[in-house]
Amino acid sequence: MPALATALLVFLSSAAVLVLEILAARLLAPYVGVTLEVYTAIIGTILAGIAFGSWWGGKWADRRDPRLLIGPFLIAGGALSFVTIPVVDALGTGLRGANALTTVVLTFAAFFAPAAVLTAVTPAVIKLELADLDQTGRVVGRLSAIGTAGAIIGTFVTGFLLVAAVPTRPTIRVVGVLLVAMGVGTAVWLRGGRQAVSTGTLVAVVVAGLFSFAARHPCDYESAYYCARVEVDAERPSGRALWLDTMRHSYVDLDDPTHLEFTYTQWFGDVITAMAPDGEPLRTLHVGGGGFTMPQYLRAVHPGSRSTVLEVDPLLVELAQDELGLELGGDIEARTGDARVTAPTVDADAFDLVVNDAFGGVAVPWHLATRDFLEKMDRAVDHEGVLVTNVIDYGPRDFLRAYLATTGAVFDHVAVLGRPDAFGPRDRRGLGGNYVVIASDAPLPLDAVADVNRNRAQVDELLHGDALRDFVGDAVVLTDDYAPVDQLLTPLPDA
Incomplete structure (x- = not known):
């Protein structure tokens, strides 16, 4: 031969x-x-x-x-x-x-x-x-x-x-x-x-x-990053849920962009309302676009706001425009590419708020959870600017603790919102779900956040101060050299 x-x-x-x-x-x-x-x-x-x-x-x-x-x-x-x-x-x-x-x-x-x-x-x-x-x-x-x-x-x-x-x-x-x-x-x-x-x-x-x-x-759409599909909400005909791989990632109401379906997006809304109670416009950087729920919410509730969205997948930008009601314009800008690459392109002290909602599966991508990346976010906001991050964890919540420790190594003031009794003992199974970490170099408007939350008839828990430090304990600070995010993350029990 x-x-x-x-x-x-x-x-x-x-x-x-x-x-x-x-x-x-x-x-x-x-x-x-x-x-x-x-x-x-x-x-x-x-x-x-x-x-x-x-x-x-x-x-x-x-x-x-x-x-x-x-x-x-x-x-x-x-x-x-x-x-x-x-x-x-x-x-x-x-x-x-x-x-x-x-x-x-x-x-x-x-x-x-x-x-x-x-x-x-x-x-x-x-x-x-x-x-x-x-x-x-x-x-x-x-x-x-x-x-x-x-x-x-x-x-x-x-x-x-x-x-x-x-x-x-x-x-x-x-x-x-x-x-x-x-x-x-x-x-x-x-x-x-x-x-x-x-x-x-x-x-x-x-x-x-x-x-x-x-x-x-299982996919309606497929990109280099995700298997995606959009589902119509049977109970809310104008509602659209965006699924990415295994997760219901985003929800948008085509008729009512002020509707926030997921609990963690409602917590984002609580923080935003506490920061700008009279609907003042906010300069916002979004890490992760998904269904572009929060940029469209800000456009509706805080007219004049400007949103810069860092989205890794160009398909999601197109999908949001085609099926989720997104209209890009002067007030909403989408920059495609990995946030570690695109974040340095934003101006320093240019934002009042950073909404960090980037996910790969159920985890924050490890390189977006490190002290090195959070320092870039600290540079992006002005002195009184606020960072809010969506985190998912269960059981011992080792990743949540590590992320809080990492955030505390960068920002002077840190708090976290969770469901009632979400911060119980580490050995209790079933605790957890979504959390929203809030951070700033200036004192946080925690009383206002709690008031807004109560006004929605919620009894969510806002952890800060000594209680937060006790919860974090000796958790490791994540860095670019050491960030075992997947190993720290505890999945949904019995998954």
Whole structure:
């Protein structure tokens, strides 16, 4: 077999493994979110598949003529690529918000087999090309290097181009089709005209493809960051809920932008009213746009306010305009890109208020939870400016404590709003949910916040002073060098 042909087989099969690895995160996100645990499960599973495939493929190459193996390995790899989609959909529906163990199980069920079978191509090709033991090092080294190059190219092409340009599922199906076609062509070539592919194999491939195309798609829209959909509120026909991956992320009433559906957005409203009780305009920086609920609320309740929104995903800006009533203009500006990159572009002392509501899954992205980032937010607000941050945590609430400690290391005055009895003992299960952290270098209008909250007939708890310090205890301050956000975060009990 020509050296160029063997190199191409190793290059493309290795590239396909890494294409699947990168796309696995997007395929899994609607069911288990996007966290460090998910990426850990994906990387570990693919590495396990590569290790097993290298051993298993080499074992079979010693037992049988590799000419009979390479084509079937590619065909099976293509068929198993098709199957990743229905496997994730079938198992993922019952594992939404899964813990680390079930995330690993789901990832393993979907991606271990295709990674192993496609990796088995390389040792089979090595055995086919190795005609002289004196050339062992050269042959193995060359093909290993070519396989690594394929993996690198597959990673770059998928991460930089495919994810941004093409939806995940069609990409996986195209990979499957190409692998099957390459496998059939290779089998015909290496078997020299004998029956290359059995009828049963073709039937199995067709069935795998049909299952793939029949799988339910949980996304109405898909970007490089999120699987998104917009749902109409059955009880409030003008209400629209924006779902991102596993979370109901935002809510907008098309007829009444003053309506704040979520408790934490109502707390944002309490702070805003306490800061500007007569509807005065506010200069506001929003970290995370989502459904653009708060910019539209400020436009309606505090006319003349100016909102600058830092949103990582251009799709969400378009979706908010198309389906959530957003009209960009002089008073609402959207800047797309990661907030750590776009935040330095805002002027110092330019804002009265920062609304920090950026989330990846149920966690504040770690690089937006550190002292280093909060110092940028402190620079953005004037001396009397206020930062409000939405945080989710449960049980011991170790992440909340760490975020409060971090905020206190930057701002002179800190308080936190939570539901009644949300700040109980660390060993009590079930405590938690959303919290809103309030911070400023100037004294906070806490009495006014509490009054506004009571006027809404709420009995929420506002923690500050010595009680806050006792709650925070010896929690760690998060920095760019040390921010184990996913590990500190306690998920919803029994999730």
